[in-house]
Amino acid sequence: MPFRLYFGEDDLLRCRFAVSALWETQEAVRTLHRPERHGYHVPWLRRIHAAAAGLDLAPLRLLMPRRGHNPDWLGPPPIGPAATFEEEIAAVRAADPQAALDDTARALADTPGALDSPRGRALLADPVRMIEELADLLEAAWRALVEPDWPRLRALLEADVAFHSRRLAEVGLGGLLPELDRRFAWSAGTLTVDARSSHERELRGQGLVLMPSVFSWPDVVSGFDPPWQPTLVYPARGIGGLWAEPGGHAPDALVRLLGRGRAAVLGALDEPAGTSALAHRLGLAPSSVSGHLSALRGAGLLTSRRYGHQVLYERTPLGMALASGGI
Template identity: 70%
Template sequence: MPVQLHFDESDLLHCRFAVSPLWETQAAVRVLGRPERQGYHLPWLRRIRDAAAGLDLGPLWLLMREGGHSPDFFCPPPIGPLASFEEEIAGVRAVDPGLAGEDLARSLADRPQVLHSPAGRALLADPARSVRELAELLEEVWRVLVEPHWPRLRALLEADVAYHSRRLAAVGFERLLGELSPQLSWADSTLTIAPTRARHSRVLGGQGLVLMPSVFAWPDAVSGFEDPWQPAVIYPARGIGGLWTEPGASTPNVLARLLGRARADVLCALDEPAGTGALAHRLGLAPSSVSAHLSVLRAAGLLTSRRYGHQVLYERTPLGIALAVPGHQPPELTDPAC
């Protein structure tokens, strides 16, 4: 079954990218409950196993039916490109209880056994209380399972946004969609997501579209937001294969002898563009040390940098790629469109 989003000319002028820590938080809960999604995240799962065992995730799992409607109000598209978790969870707490009640009822409507269970009846009996309790649970999940790893996750997501923003300028919206996910296609001013387990159709009506990379939604592209929520498509972030790689695991010994271990680790950690803070967290180094190494690598022509929001992202040049990945011919040399 497909999801279809219908555009007019003004919608194409209002498309933007965003990163959402709240979305990743609820998507992390889905991963915990679905073994088929856990492959790339086994290192993370091992690290958070004990903490996850201490959380009661039942109320969230009750609303996360595969292929069914999940409430939009507890994972809405972010209001800005770099919204913090605190800003997003404040939006959840401020949702109108009547709207939340309708959203909850829709999620449970086609599951009578859940709708009429004590847990289901409790969710619908007092939507304002349900909003508070779900927001508190999401905040606890964030604090315990996601926030300790957020610098690494954010670095990957922001690198994806930086990369695909450049691709949008280079190849246009229609071709970009196919690069985001093979599930996305474009025809007759309509974006189609297929195959999916849900059916959904929405006329954007000038609201535009938010494109959000996700680590924990992999490998699926996801949509389905209803009014009054901003239309959005969540797609699998690129580079997920190296997300949980341990520092230095991919650094060739010969490169470490040439540059020094710490500096070589910094170069090899830049599979995707990243900022100083994210690299320091990932490598277990002081930000001042990472900054010094980045400056030397940039001066040597191995890195380039550009500003994204309030931070500077670094990425390898073709020469840096050749050193960090021996035998690999960088895309810049093989694909003129990159």
């Protein structure tokens, strides 16, 4: 069934990318209980099993119907390109109680039996307390499930944004959107999403937030209802290697040319990445990786750009050729 968004001229000027720690926390909770999402995340699931068992996530899961409405107040669109979890959860805690009550009742109605369940009735009985309790539970889920791996997750998400920002400059919005996911189609100012529900919306100058996600895979998510800014969530590039441990050895010829450490760093940059992510991936000290990155960039093998909290590095054409053995 199609989901259609209609763009005007002003909307084309108000499209932006974002990364959200709050969103990844909610999707991590969903992923725990959806086997179809486990494929790439088995190492993570094994590692956080004990921590997840110590959380009572039932109130959150009650508001996460497989089909239907999810409460927008509990996970509003990102407030900026590099907002912290603390900034995002503060916005959740500041939700208007009446609006949150109506939003929550709508979500409970889409979960069979939830509206009349004891937990459902308890949530609706006191919206101020509901906001506090669910925000506390989201924060506990963040601390236990996502925060320990956030540098790695953020590096992947920001690398996706860096890559697709460059593609946007090269092919424009109409060319980029179908590249983000095979379920997106663009024609004459209309974005059509092959989704589970049918919905149409004119953006009316609000533009669109494009947000890569790790834990949403393999789904694409279209939201939010007015007055929230429309947001399109798609699986981030490179998820297949997200939980990979330090890889094999660099080719001997590259080691002889650059040294083992620099060869390993150059070989690991299949996707743009920052210092901390590379250090974790390679099992090296961040200070050592930083030195190798500076040397490789000075030799013309890497370029760098700042995005959000960190500097992302990627290979130049010469660096690609060396890493692949083409020279």
